[in-house]
Amino acid sequence: MTDHQERPGEPLDAAPPSPELLPAPATDLTDGNWHRLHPASPLLRGGIALLAILGVVLANLRERLIEIFFPTGFESDDPFDLLLETGYLPWFLAGIAAVLLVLILGFYISWRMHSFRVTEEVVEVRSGIVFRTNRKARLDRIQGINISRPFIARLFGAAKLEINQAGNDANVELTYLGSAHADDLRRDILLLASGTRRAERAAETPAAGGTIEQRVSEFLAPELDPNAAPPESVVKLNPGRLLGSIVLSEGTIFLLLLIIGAIVGVFTTGEIYPLFAIVPAILGLGGYLVSKFLRSLRYSIAATPDGVRVGFGLLSTTNSTLPPGRIHSVQLSQSLLWRPFGWWQLKVNRASRSSARGAAGEQNTTILPVGDAGDVARVLDLLLPDVADREVIALALSSKGAVDGFTISPARARVVRWFSRLRNGFAKVPGGIVLRRGAIWRDVIVVPDPRLQSVALEQGPLARSLRIAAVRLHTVDGPIFARIGAIDQDDAVRFFGDVATVVVDAGRADRSHRWREHPA
């Protein structure tokens, strides 16, 4: 580990505080020295409050100012009149000015005190003026890196980089960085994390062009850098399908029922008020659906050398990179409404909780909000490269019965699996375990072997009388609950034993925490 001790008195300004003026090579940020964030960060993070204070003061003063310049005999009794009459106005203004000054000074100091460094082993951030915080995160434990660009920050050419670690509230945030640097820094961090040595890295060519040009080109640049990923690996979301998937969701059905209910209410009671009662609900739900749609525009998933990159957003953009081996389980699900169109949704369990929202306003565990079988197959290729026999998964989407190595529920389990007995089953494929469930609400769960934490075999009294049992695969917590019930008792015991063996072997062979160190 290269340990760069910070020497007191050494000017930190050697690091580029304004990246657009000093387009330093991206590698500078990971040299193990302390660096500062984007100079506009405090403003972007807390400065909105400052603007709001100014706004309130000005709004209150507006009529007063008009009165000064155009005397119309305007009378009111707002606090300013009171201040004016008692003669305290100058003091009051001085007070506001002082508060603003302190705030600005505070922002400046907090920017000076907020710095980060990236060494071969850790990412470290320290911040705070009075209460100092220092957070260190090990690179080989990185679960993913998000870069999000809220609209206003994007105008300033700033981006927020969030390094996901396993656990709750265990993320390292760099808010904000220069936009151009964020992508490079992420690549460099992932390179370091992958176990590649520094010397292997090619020198970066600094970006050319003036500040304004650069800002404009950044803003207009495609969401995904065409050089970052091979185009055949890119999965895009068709806006029409996205719209359709949102329309055919529980939310809109609920909305329709609500409207119908209100109309019926109007006709039966002869009163108009039920209509008003539902207006807030319609506005709320409608707004939610619209934002869901807007957030998912320009959606893409692509394979980059250091993991799967999921990006989306029109005005505020977000993209996250998941290094290999950070997907703990995958669930494909299809509601009855989506079945005629062959649409599927893909969710994953990840070890980290991120504050950033995922596509379609969903949790960021929803990797593919909607896609057809082809999209699903391609995304699975990206997410589960180590699970061989991915055709079995693709077939499992609609297959039924004991085909492709699936073991299904016995006939006597019909009483607990009315419709889905033939579909309810499990299969072991090289590198993973596939659970297939549900005839009406279909879903398929894949758990890669190296990510399994433990396995449980369960049987309650009802199941015992039917000689069936359930097997549950434990992975890190998330939206996916990998449990397969109503399996023949003997099959379940055998499955439990097989999985227990497989987990041990896979855990031993797994090297994905330093994914490039031992190329398999």
Add this chain to the structure above:
Amino acid sequence: MTQHLELADVEWRRVSPKLIVAQLIGDGIGAVVMLGLTGLLHVFFPEWRILGIPVAWTVTIIVALATLIPLALTPRRVRAIGYQLRDDDLLFRRGILFQRFVAVPYGRMQLVDINRGPLSRALGLSELKFVTAAAATGVTIPGLPEAEADRLRDELVELAESRRAGL
């Protein structure tokens, strides 16, 4: 007679029978408190009837059954708890009516907890909790003699060290 789930070739290590005492006392206190609460019905609403059924007595009988039956099953429940250290993983079982078997590879261990409540401490017992990255794993071995729990903890940590895996 339906058959319980059983795994082949497993020699279960059982927990201390003293756990029966600890659980009986703990659950017994709970039962007394619950029955005491139903006693309030007898004091304040002794004549209350719904459809001719005396409410106070009905409630008391239901509560008594709900607390005393599990109490009576405690010895069997404790005897059903078992664990085994296999070469590469820890196997754990519990439950008679609701049976549960869990297999956890040592390498998946994140930490081991040892807890002692006041009652267990008086009886010299400890509870060992094996924590992985998945909250659902839920391997908690109660009723281990203190020395045994400490020894098991050290053994588990050592095994986990030698078989370390990522998340």
